[in-house]
Amino acid sequence: TRLILATRNAGKITELKAILADAGLTHDLVGADAYPDIPDVKETGVTFAENALLKAHALAQATGLPAVADDSGLCVDVLGGAPGIFSARWAGRHGDDQANLELLLAQLADISDEHRAAHFACAAALALPDGTERVVEGRLTGTLRHTPAGTNGFGYDPILQPDGETRTCAELSPEEKNAISHRGKAFRALVPVVRELLA
Ligand code: ITT
Numbered sequence: 001t002r003l004i005l006a007t008r009n010a011g012k013i014t015e016l017k018a019i020l021a022d023a024g025l026t027h028d029l030v031g032a033d034a035y036p037d038i039p040d041v042k043e044t045g046v047t048f049a050e051n052a053l054l055k056a057h058a059l060a061q062a063t064g065l066p067a068v069a070d071d072s073g074l075c076v077d078v079l080g081g082a083p084g085i086f087s088a089r090w091a092g093r094h095g096d097d098q099a100n101l102e103l104l105l106a107q108l109a110d111i112s113d114e115h116r117a118a119h120f121a122c123a124a125a126l127a128l129p130d131g132t133e134r135v136v137e138g139r140l141t142g143t144l145r146h147t148p149a150g151t152n153g154f155g156y157d158p159i160l161q162p163d164g165e166t167r168t169c170a171e172l173s174p175e176e177k178n179a180i181s182h183r184g185k186a187f188r189a190l191v192p193v194v195r196e197l198l199a
Helices: 010-022 048-063 084-089 097-107 174-180 182-197
Strands: 002-005 028-031 067-076 117-127 133-144 160-162
Touching (some): 002 048, 010 028, 048 133, 067 084, 084 097, 133 182, 174 182
Antiparallel strands (some): 117 133
């Protein structure tokens, strides 16, 4: 059966296909980019979980198929958790990863290494056309570099160095990132729920 990945972020779609297939899910995984006529839902929630549920429900309703959604972001301790749910549009234009990363580095320019703790957060939601919903969350903690390093991944990956690592997320292989990432943890926790509800 078909399972919609309710996101148009290419970086997320690549990671989700690998994470879900590695976890043994045999569904036909189709990104929301395959449904260009379905409008983007307004992300009016105030938490990752609320926004993930909004996106999953919108796609499940519009397609009549089960849908999973990812709402995620980077939370910086010294900024009180910002950019958080605003991570995709921190510098103003939605999805401008380069501008978002550069603005954040500029805002943290005077912050010393011992105060650069941050984490990636991901809420993974499942919605069925009948309105059934589930949501689980995952985190990856680390510290923020002063300069970007690495070319893998997307978004803020070049500046987040996971705890216990000497490399940034963008210097990890896709397999290494998925094994420890917020997204890997959240969606691996969602897999048994998908299995149970879509049996
Ligand atoms: P969809 O709503 O279509 O899923 P989006 O990019 O708008 O796509 P979000 O609102 O969840 O998704 O924003 C997530 C942002 O957080 C994303 O644009 C990145 O800047 C950042 N982010 C999330 N996960 C990340 C990761 O694994 N590595 C680096 N940055 C990440």
